[in-house]
Amino acid sequence: MFNLIKATMLTIAALPLAAAAAPAPVDLLVGSYTDSGSPGLYAYRFDTGNGRLDAQPWQTLRLDNPSWLVLAPDQARVYAVSENGPGARDTVGRAGMLALDAQHRLTLQGQVSTLGDHPTHASLTPDGRYLLVANYSVDTHPGGSLAVLPIDAQGRLQPVTQLLTYQASHVDPERQRSAHVHWVGFSPDGRTAYATDLGGDRVYAYRYAPQDNPERPLQPAATPFLALPPGSGPRHLAFDASGRHAYLTLEMAGQVAVLDVDAQGALRLREVVDLFAPGFTGGNGGGALHLSADGRFLYAINRGGDDHLAVFAVGADGGLTLVQRRATEGRQAREFAIDPSGRFLLIAVQGANRIVVLARDPRTGKLGKTLQAVEVAAPSDLKFLRP
Template sequence: MKRLLTCLLINSAVAMTATAQGHELLVGSYTQGSSEGIYRYRFDSQSGQIEPEPLQVVQSVNPSWLVVSSDRRLLFAVNENGAGHGQVSSFALAPGSGAISPLSRLDSLGDEPTHASLSNDGRYLFVANYAVQPTPGGSLSVLPVAADGRLLPVVQQERHPPSYVNPERQSGSHVHAAVSSPDGRYLYACDLGADKVFIYRYDSANPERPLSPARPAAVNLPPGSGPRHLVFAATGKQAYLTLEMSAEVVVFDVQDGVLIERQRLPLSDSQAPASKAAGALHLSPDGRFLYVSNRGTANELLVFAIDSALGTLTPLQRRSVEGDHPREFSLDPSGGYVLVANQKSNQIVVIQRDRHTGLLGKTVQKLAQDAPSDLKFVN
């Protein structure tokens, strides 16, 4: 009896250790090639390996950006299609197994939806319709989310005037991201075509128009810089923004929803336009480091140390992504690895990360994946 009990305890401990080390990874991708849409993988944070055989493949057209609800019950994906065919999809995530089941798919009322986020209370999905063509241009769409996770038709849509600084890329609005403040009181829409981040107040008590312009209604960025993605420190006191076209990262102090620029740093040593294509940015789990991707001919990840008092950045490292066009990347839940979605070289590259110094080390895996565009961990 004692031996049996010992065996049961050992098996239970092994199972718990395996669960602690393993995480589910969701991959969104472009489907013009061989990709079928959304891929669900198992990632081992002990070895840094993605199991090559996916747990599940969900057919979805160009699910280029994924959103997982805070309770891990729902998954949302933008379907990045043009010519008036942009859509957004919602899925149920089965408790325990993590299996994905489709719930709904609706029009986003814009072209090329490229980013989305949930309001902190989970009642609305904010969708950034990028829109490659200047007419009608990009927009911010607001879709209610029903209690069962199904999306309801757009209730509000906002459009912004472009800057026209770069005739090829800024003759129309191009909303690239929609990000809520940590307290959920504000929504920030990064508009590459306007050279502005637009700021909205969020009010769930107004179901027909939950967003209204804040005061000030926007923060101006340098002409032709092209704001792309924004991330907030956990405290909400600082925010960090990539400027895609000028390849820079901006540090803001945040006061009552207002973004006040404190620092701006270049991501590229070259002045060649081809080397300037800033992309994603993410904070380390402990908030001590910021990671930023620069695509184009650079194809690098940059590592910055964050001053604990001021939130300002100090450059630490440049590191090749060993691929082409790192559209997105993600730090695994353990903080020991960075996974990079190299869209144009059709691979997910896993790189070791030192949790103490923040520095990136050796590459531990290159997994073939057609046109990966987003990476999200579920647990």
């Protein structure tokens, strides 16, 4: 009898522990293109235990073409670029700040012009004093640019104080008639900012020095740029945690460039690796790339007809070894994100109007079966929030 009572008490005592062990759902912010009249910005709930994404968002916010989202480190604000320009309902490229409360509800606090067309990417400076915006500019005029927007004490964006412009390479007569700045971000140590110019086949480097001139905090680095193979079209850049190695998608070539980084932040091209399979002769479109949280694997999208996600193991020297090529379940996959558990990878498949959830093996890096596809109009960015 005593043993029965003891076992019952142990079972009851264990119940709260079992319940507490269940992972809490996390919120996923989704940016999108709004040509179809869709709201633009969505918040979904994602279950990190079973990989299920709610079929419907729990929150929407009407915003024109919020194609890229930036979370403030304290998660109290979200910055969104509106990829507007000629042909859009709103022809002015904009960046906006949204307040994010403790329940993760979003409220737009204002927008400012980025002084360029089709802003497609943005990053906060390490000290949070500025938002750097990449104006892609589909049209030849005015061409792509890098805009620097100060941030006030309340987190609101102020008008552009520095605008950097570039020259095209003209290697491709259609796609490289003007500069097309596609990405902007920082080295892990926060000392150097980089901007990729698809139209000029270059990655530009800047010393971040707001103490020298708060109005113009970016100054050319000692090695001001890295020239890439002509016509390759650099797009997105990712650094490893050490800051000694970086990886760059070459959109027009359908490749990843492996870069070494010296102590001053100068980039050196080591090698290029194909994203497409041997013998593939279709179109390419190298896109988003990200390292896994543990830095052991690199994932990079190739679109343009190939429509696969390439998985690479990262060696001790920063080199890449192909592990897998996995179909993206639709054309024009714009962005992807690995969930906080590391067991799932979500793809924003813009051309198929859906978010696809894939199983992921954290040990091998391999992507498994498709678990779910949720309909979302032209998704372009995915950002997980901390609980």
